[in-house]
Amino acid sequence: MAGETSTSANMLRSDAELIESVLLGKHERYGELVRRYKSLVTTYCYSRVSQRETAEDLAQETFVRGFQSLNHLKKPSAFSGWLLSIAHNVCIDHLRNKSRTVPLEVHGVKDSQGEIILENTKDRSAMDRMAHEEMRDKILQAINSLGEEYRVTLVLRHVNGHSCEEIAETLNVSLGTVTSRLSRAHRLLREKLQKYVEPDK
Numbered sequence: 001m002a003g004e005t006s007t008s009a010n011m012l013r014s015d016a017e018l019i020e021s022v023l024l025g026k027h028e029r030y031g032e033l034v035r036r037y038k039s040l041v042t043t044y045c046y047s048r049v050s051q052r053e054t055a056e057d058l059a060q061e062t063f064v065r066g067f068q069s070l071n072h073l074k075k076p077s078a079f080s081g082w083l084l085s086i087a088h089n090v091c092i093d094h095l096r097n098k099s100r101t102v103p104l105e106v107h108g109v110k111d112s113q114g115e116i117i118l119e120n121t122k123d124r125s126a127m128d129r130m131a132h133e134e135m136r137d138k139i140l141q142a143i144n145s146l147g148e149e150y151r152v153t154l155v156l157r158h159v160n161g162h163s164c165e166e167i168a169e170t171l172n173v174s175l176g177t178v179t180s181r182l183s184r185a186h187r188l189l190r191e192k193l194q195k196y197v198e199p200d201k
Helices: 002-012 017-023 027-049 052-068 075-099 126-145 148-158 164-171 175-193
Strands: 105-110 115-120
Touching: 017 052, 027 052, 027 075, 027 148, 052 075, 052 175, 105 126, 115 175, 126 148, 148 164, 148 175, 164 175
Parallel strands: none
Antiparallel strands: 105 115
């Protein structure tokens, strides 16, 4: 029973609390941060390189760099955004080494599931690439700006592909709480992206 209570408590720890524990020497707590954001980071890396295995390798490198630089993080509550900035740099390094880039285009927003669809584009002008880079950053900012409970629930559902029941078990919350968070997260994302993405008519 005590073990179950401890596990549940770990699941409910905020990013800031976990980071504080890691910096105090409880390095195993970093594993919880990895579990929380692995899908988000891997998805971001995949959007840059379009190769699943490479994206997973780059995500792993991101978490290694994050761990090594954790003591430089000034605002622990902004960990996810900080981590994505590391992922961005890791991908840039990789693409430079490969002497190629994979710009992205926002294709649309799938309202029925709240999914953001990104597709590779080629032969874009420099100005076009800059515009698409900016749009991609807006999408990432929108996801990152969601509250932690909404962001994590959204990633578990649409990136990891977990069922609502699995999410409820993972986060140690009720099924009703999961569905409520998903509905709210979808609405918030649509509102944040409405001014950037022209809806299909």
